[in-house]
Amino acid sequence: MNIMTVKGFSGKWLFWGVFALLALAALVYTVRPEPVWVDLASVSRGPLEITIKEEGRTRVRDRYVVSSPVAGYLHRVPLEVGDAVIPGELLTEVDPMPASTLDARSRAEAEAKVQSARSALNSTRQKVAAAEAEADLAIRELSRLKALSDDHFVSDERLQQARAAADRAQAILRSARFDEEVMAHELAAARTRLEVSAARETGNGNVERVPVRSPVNGSVLGVARKSEGVIQAGEPILELGDPGALEVVVDVLSFDAVKLSPGVSVRLTGWGGGSLDARVRRVEPVGFEDVSALGVEERRVQVVADITSSPEAWQSLGDGYRVDAEFLLWQSDNVLQLPESAIFIGDGQHQVFRVVDDRAVLTNVSVGRTNGFQTVIQEGLADSDRVVRHPDRQLEDGSRIRVR
Missing domain, CATH: 2.40.420.20 (conserved putative lor/sdh protein from methanococcus maripaludis s2 fold)
Known part of the structure; x- marks a missing residue:
């Protein structure tokens, strides 16, 4: 075999070897799985935060429904929703229906109602005294902590808690005083029903009118009867309340409500202003059934929270406003x-x-x-x-x- 034959044979094997390697590579590339x-x-x-977010609404904490003290003819109510009222302010008047003379049984019932209203007023006064003691204690505790805070013996968080406790105590005291005023006016109304004859006429022939006055200091939240007309005793006329004493009510799924307890921090957003701080005051012990926007029946529980941010931050909020409430369960x-x-x-x-x-x-x-x-x-x-x-x-x- 000459040199030319050996070279030709080696080149042929080299060609087929390279061809086989390329074919093998193409086969591997073809059959291998795609990425x-x-x-x-x-x-x-x-x-990281773990929260429960639900839609809530604001609500005036203490609401008072002013009703007609007697059956008669109601005069037109001049007030509009949002108007401010003060205790004793004349809201409207009622021309009483002619009434017959009280018989023995009716007079005994009227006297019993006066005694009941007097007892309710005495009970409310005791609650006011207790609320005054709690508010005084909270204010003194806040003053003590402020003095210690100046020397850096008390943390800012403890001072904020004391300030929130003082605000809550003041709100409870205001509420108790409102109740006292309501009870006092209810006693006066009971005495009026007993002592004043709605059918009595003065010497000039004018029928005596029964005034309907505001029992509290606040604003008009609703007008049940605007126009004049016949009205029955006890029928609502106006709804009053203090818009400066707001709370937040959130309907939470019962599955989430078991994770909440009084004192849990709440962040309020989505009301048109900045973020507000609040704290859970009460988790209602009774659930109710609600139907979602998708038609799903859900069991929900009402959770009530107090706003702890300064009133200046939420002074534009009113009764029945929508808010987004985030309950903070855990954070890091x-x-x-x-x-x-x-x-x-x-x-x-x-x-x-x-x-x-x-x-x-x-x-x-x-x-x-x-x-x-x-x-x-x-x-x-x-x-x-x-x-x-x-x-x-x-x-x-x-x-x-x-x-x-």
């Missing part, structure tokens, strides 16, 4: 967290697909609290790790991925 398109999320550190300023959509359950534990060199690596993780969007990561991941969000069934441990 899975995925969305990624990063593990990060930052603040710096915690390792991950989107909830990246976590799934596998082999009885929480797992994620961590991205390593463009491949999805199945990783077990230990999780903590979650707010439905972000979840606390306790073990298994580090800050700045990248994971697959919304993993599908195509992904397996070691699968190649491609970011959308």
Whole structure:
């Protein structure tokens, strides 16, 4: 075999060897699985809050319905919603119906009502005395803490709590005094029904008119009867209240209501102004059925919260205004967290697909609290790790991925 024959033979094998390698590479490239398109999320550190957010409404804490003391002819009510009133202010008048002379039984009943109203007034005065003692104690405690705060012996949070307690005590005292005024006027009304004859006429022939006066200091919240006409005794005429004493009422799902208790912090937004601070005062012990906008029957519970921000911050709020209430259940300023959509359950534990060199690596993780969007990561991941969000069934441990 000469040299030319050997060279030709070697070149032929080299050609077919290269051709085979290329064919094998093309075959491997053709049959290998395509990378899975995925969305990624990063593990990060930052603040996290767990809240319950519901829509609520403001409500005047103490409301008073002014009704007609006698059956008769009501004069037109000149007041409009929002008008300010003071105790004793004349609201309207009623021309009484002619009344017959009280018989023995009716007079005994009227006298009993006077005694009942007098007893109710005495009871309310005792409540006022108790509220005054509580308010005085709260004010003295606030003054003491302010003095200690100047020397940095008391924290700002403790001082704010004392200030809120003093405000609540003052509000309770105002409410008790309003009740005392109402009871006093109810006693006067009972005496009027006993002593004044609605059918009596004066010497000049004018029928005696029964005045209807404001029992409290506040504003008109509603007008039940605007026009004049015949009215029955006890029929509502006006609704009064103090718009400066507001509370927030939130209808919360019963599933969430069990997580709330008096003292839980509340953040109020969505009312047209800045964020306001509030605190839960009462969680109603009775639930009720409500139908959502989608027609789903839900069990809800009323939660009442007091606004603790300064009145200057919410002076434009009124009765029946809409607010968004966020109940703060838990918070942290710096915690390792991950989107909830990246976590799934596998082999009885929480797992994620961590991205390593463009491949999805199945990783077990230990999780903590979650707010439905972000979840606390306790073990298994580090800050700045990248994971697959919304993993599908195509992904397996070691699968190649491609970011959308």
